[in-house]
Amino acid sequence: MIDLAAARVKLGRDPIVLPDPVPAHPLLDGKPEIGRGEYSIVIDKGDGERVYKLVSSPADYFLHTAPDRPQGTHFPVVYADHGIIGRARSGYPFHLLEMERLYPLEDKSPTADLAMRLIDFYWSACEQWSRLGMDMGRIALYHLTTTPLDISDSVQEALRALSDFVEEYHVLPDILNANNLMMRKDGTLVFSDPVFIA
Numbered sequence: 001m002i003d004l005a006a007a008r009v010k011l012g013r014d015p016i017v018l019p020d021p022v023p024a025h026p027l028l029d030g031k032p033e034i035g036r037g038e039y040s041i042v043i044d045k046g047d048g049e050r051v052y053k054l055v056s057s058p059a060d061y062f063l064h065t066a067p068d069r070p071q072g073t074h075f076p077v078v079y080a081d082h083g084i085i086g087r088a089r090s091g092y093p094f095h096l097l098e099m100e101r102l103y104p105l106e107d108k109s110p111t112a113d114l115a116m117r118l119i120d121f122y123w124s125a126c127e128q129w130s131r132l133g134m135d136m137g138r139i140a141l142y143h144l145t146t147t148p149l150d151i152s153d154s155v156q157e158a159l160r161a162l163s164d165f166v167e168e169y170h171v172l173p174d175i176l177n178a179n180n181l182m183m184r185k186d187g188t189l190v191f192s193d194p195v196f197i198a
């Protein structure tokens with residue numbers, strides 16, 4: 001089994017959490033925060049179906065709003081872009097998006113198993129291409145799209161869409177972290193946060 005914490009250190013990605021307070025906004029006031037990462041804050045809308053996601057990383061903003069973003073079974077549905085509602089300490093604007101609510105991978109479920117296999121495939125490819133430095137993740141992901149893997153066609157298709165997006169938008173893949181892979185209530189694997197900007 002791979003050591004994810006060690007992997008992130010190796011890749012220069014510390015498990016930092018965004019320090020910013022949630023900006024005051026009529027859609028958010030009084031609603032509970034249910035998730036936070038290095039660049040985003042997730043707030044429950046309260047209807048059981050949707051969340052508000054405050055994204056500060058341009059990579060995430062492109063991923064969720066670009067007309068040619070990856071879409072389909074394994075990517076989150078974005079319902080609305082409510083615009084810029086403040087600025088993060090990093091200097092990037094906070095964009096407020098409304099998207100489908102997703103769930104953490106359920107321990108020992110087939111979806112968690114699939115996610116771990118993908119992370120393993122990706123990790124092996126990264127090891128193989130580690131001498132490329134900054135280009136490693138990008139090339140490793142491309143490599144996965146050209147290698148027959150024991151995964152469904154729809155997941156293989158999602159990897160291709162993600163690789164195309166990474167190439168087009170000059171962002172880097174971030175799928176070595178199980179927090180960035182989530183599931184729907186029906187168990188579908190969703191790439192919830194698969195890219196970052198170096």
Ligand SMILES: Nc1ncnc2c1ncn2[C@@H]1O[C@H](COP(=O)(O)OP(=O)(O)O)[C@@H](O)[C@H]1O
Nearest residue numbers: 035036037038039040042051100101102179193
């Ligand atoms: N659509 C969602 N529904 C529910 N929780 C989510 C959703 N997207 C992300 N989260 C939660 O919020 C955390 C941070 O989100 P993430 O997209 O990983 O942001 P970051 O870009 O900061 O890493 C995730 O680890 C997850 O627990």
Ligand SMILES: [Mg+2]
Nearest residue numbers: 037179180193
């Ligand atoms: Mg994340």
